[in-house]
Amino acid sequence: MSLVDKVVYITGGTKGIGYGIAEVLLHSGMRVAISGRNLEDAQKAAASLTEDDSRVLGIASDVTKLDDENMAVKAILDKFGQLDVVLANAGVGHFAPIDELEVDKWNQMIDTNLNGVFHTLKASVDALKESKGYYITLASLAGTNFFPTAAGYNATKFGVVGFTQAVMLDLRPYDIKVSTIMPGSVASHFNNNEPGDKDAWKIQPEDIGKLVVDLLTMHPRTLPSKIEVRPSRPDKK
Template identity: 80%
Template sequence: MDLKGKVAYITGGTKGIGYGVAESLLEAGMKVAISGRKLEDAQKAAKSLSNDADLVLGLSSDVTKLQDEKDAIKSIEEKWGQVDVVLANAGVGHFAPIDELEDDKWHQMIDTNLNGVYHTLKASVAALKQSKGYYITLASLAGTNFFPTAAGYNATKFGVVGFTQAAMLDLRQYDIKVSTIMPGSVASHFNDHTPSKDDAWKIQPEDIGQLVLDLLKMNPRTLPSKIEVRPTRPDKK
């Protein structure tokens, strides 16, 4: 894919991994729309990415609502006329033993992590058919490795991996490429964490940005459909 002038949409793009990917795509010459639940936050993040309003767009969208995602895609098409790359990145995590996990937290993870990636794809698939574009989900190593206190989170990320792989088989007939990225520990704001120098050993958001660029630059005949990525050397504590 020739990236110059191509248009990307990133959910959960106001900070962390989404923001880091947005930076990488802008540096590669793309135009980028980012969304968050609060319009003020999205617009503030967009302005910090670039002062050029022709290159970046901040949108409000709650991925748990299909209409929000349809409205976001419509806004992008009205501004730039196309959507070439979509990164379904928005996600939440709550961790507790299953007998202690609160019902509302279970449903929030299902609605955001799993229903969200479905809504984002359903809203953008027509545009991706037109552009022969790329749809990428941000899953997790928790989508293949289960662990205590993560029954809800594991359920959503296992679901994201399965959803993305099946969607890949459905959509490649339209020359749409579909991949899922499954990171381990990332220095991000996930789960209300504030990144610091103690996170230097972790994957950095810009590393995921580089990985997305590598996928986009892959020869069209080749599709890395599921990518596991982890820190080279875990923290020794």
């Protein structure tokens, strides 16, 4: 796939991994739509990516609501006329022993991390059939490695991995490629982290962006359907 003038939609693209991916894809020649729950934040993030507003779009969408995602995809098609790549990146994490995990935090993770990737695909699948496009989910190494205090987060990320792998089989007949990326520690705002020098050992958001470029430009006969990526060396404590 030549990336020039292709259109990508990135959920949760106002900061962190999503924003880093958006930067790399924009510099690779793509037109980029990013969404967040707050319209002002999405528009500010879009404007900070480039002054050329013909190549970027900031959208308000809550991925827990299918109607929001339907409207987001419509806005993208209205502006750009096509949709070639969808990156389901929006996610949240709450960590506590299961006897202390609050029900509303469990539900928020299920609604965002799991229902959200379904809503994003459901809203965009017809456009991806038209473009013979690519659907990518951002899962986590927590989708294959369980750990204490993460029962809810593990449940959603295990679910995202299983969902994506099954969807890959469903959509191959339409020439839609589907992959899931499973990062380890990333220098992002996840779990209320403020990225800084202390995170230099971690994967950087732009590293995930470069990985997405590799996926999109790979020969069409080849599909890396599940990718684990981690820091090359752990933190020295």
